[in-house]
Amino acid sequence: MAEYGTHIRKGSMLQSLSAQRLKGSLAQQLAVMILSGELPEGHVFPSELDYAEQIGISRPALREAFRMLAAKGLVDSRPKAGTRVAARRHWSLLDPDLLAWQFEAAPSPKFVADLFELRMVVEPNAAAFAAQRRSETQLSAMREALDAMALHGLATEKGRFADQRFHMIMMEATRNDAMIALASSILAAIAWTTIYKQRKRALPRDPIPDHRALLDAIAASDVEAARAAMTELVRLALADTEDSLLDD
Numbered sequence: 001m002a003e004y005g006t007h008i009r010k011g012s013m014l015q016s017l018s019a020q021r022l023k024g025s026l027a028q029q030l031a032v033m034i035l036s037g038e039l040p041e042g043h044v045f046p047s048e049l050d051y052a053e054q055i056g057i058s059r060p061a062l063r064e065a066f067r068m069l070a071a072k073g074l075v076d077s078r079p080k081a082g083t084r085v086a087a088r089r090h091w092s093l094l095d096p097d098l099l100a101w102q103f104e105a106a107p108s109p110k111f112v113a114d115l116f117e118l119r120m121v122v123e124p125n126a127a128a129f130a131a132q133r134r135s136e137t138q139l140s141a142m143r144e145a146l147d148a149m150a151l152h153g154l155a156t157e158k159g160r161f162a163d164q165r166f167h168m169i170m171m172e173a174t175r176n177d178a179m180i181a182l183a184s185s186i187l188a189a190i191a192w193t194t195i196y197k198q199r200k201r202a203l204p205r206d207p208i209p210d211h212r213a214l215l216d217a218i219a220a221s222d223v224e225a226a227r228a229a230m231t232e233l234v235r236l237a238l239a240d241t242e243d244s245l246l247d248d
Contacts, residue, residue, distance in 0.1 A: 026057060026065040028101060034074050034085050035098070036105035043085040045075075072098055094118075094185035103192040109245055115189045116238040120231065122182060123167075127214060127230035128223045130173035138173045139219050142166055146215055150208050154194050164191055166211060170218070193237065197244045204240055207233070 033039045045051050045066075052059045066083050069075040073090040077083040092098055102111060130138075148162035164187045171183040197203060210233040217225035 026055075026061060027068040028097075028104075030065060030069060031072070031074055031098065031101045032105045034069075035102050039085050041085050041087050045083045047082065074098075094182075094188075096184050096188035099185070099188040099192055103196050107196070109242070112193070112241055112245065113238075115193070116234060116241070119186065119189060119234045119237075122179065122186060123234055124227045124230040126171055126174050126176075126179050127218065127226040129176060129179070130170045131218045131221050131223045131226035133175045134170075134173040134218055134221075138169050139215075141169050142215055142218070145169065146208070146211055149211065154203060154207065155198055160191055160194055163194065163211075166215075170214075173218070190237075193241050197240050199244070201244075204243060205236070207237070210236060 030039070046054065048059050048062055052062045055062075066075055066077055070077055072095050073086055073092045075083050076086045076090070093102070099115075145162045145166035149159050149166065152159035152162065154160055154163060167187055167190060168183055171180055171186065174180065194203075210229070214226060214229040214233055217229045
């Protein structure tokens with residue numbers, strides 16, 4: 001069987017090339033306006049010619065921005081009907097770029113709750129599978145990632161990268177390709193909620209012990225302990241994020 005967990009897939013990390021390329025772009029600006037409700041569902045944009053003139057950008061640049069947003073389900077462009085903001089049910093809300101932009105737009109309590117419900121459905125079961133299927137190489141890599149988290153702290157980019165690596169390796173240790181396919185969205189959710197929790201004050205508690213308990217359970221091949229440790233880790237992360245919402 002092929003070995004998993006020895007690398008990080010491209011695009012799975014917070015500072016992906018896509019995120020860097022889109023930072024400050026017209027696509028990002030329009031996405032934030034849509035996600036915040038400033039441009040509501042059904043909003044019809046002016047013609048390309050008129051809108052490009054209004055915002056002082058070339059038509060090809062505007063067309064490219066609309067193409068990016070359409071690929072993420074945010075807008076719908078049709079001949080003669082023009083371009084409009086698509087219904088929310090069509091938005092690719094788990095796209096890592098959209099998750100980043102949603103937190104820039106200030107997430108609603110429901111959006112945060114929905115993300116953590118998804119994490120609670122996926123991650124405890126992923127931890128249980130990892131406890132059954134992990135390799136010694138993956139355990140070693142998870143320990144290294146956890147040590148880096150403890151060394152750098154989650155207030156730093158290095159610490160957050162290590163956190164994502166820890167969770168990525170755990171997801172790969174499930175040896176379940178369908179679960180692994182969700183990893184980039186799960187990692188983006190973890191990363192942006194971590195950043196969001198620290199936007200006005202330091203993290204309210206040290207999450208390293210929660211991760212250490214999870215790693216110990218996976219190392220011991222204790223399926224139920226791994227499931228319980230991940231459940232508690234997600235529960236505490238949600239509580240911290242909900243507290244941070246009160247700061248707004």
